Amino acid sequence: MKFLSAVWCDLLLANYEVDPHVLQRFVPAGTSLDNFEGRHYELRRDGVAFHVAGKR
Structure with a gap:
């Protein structure tokens, strides 16, 4: 029996460069x-x- 397991579904990660002054x-x-x-x-x-x- 697994305890507190999770699965990532339909995930999108986007990394992009940003001007540090904006952040x-x-x-x-x-x-x-x-x-x-x-x-x-x-x-x-x-x-x-x-x-x-x-889960039911």
């Missing part, structure tokens, strides 16, 4: 934007996070 206003005070090789990316997730199998 800066969303960054909480005392933190900073992370970057990869000097570039800043935003991640968008859309879809069903999980579905419960075997």
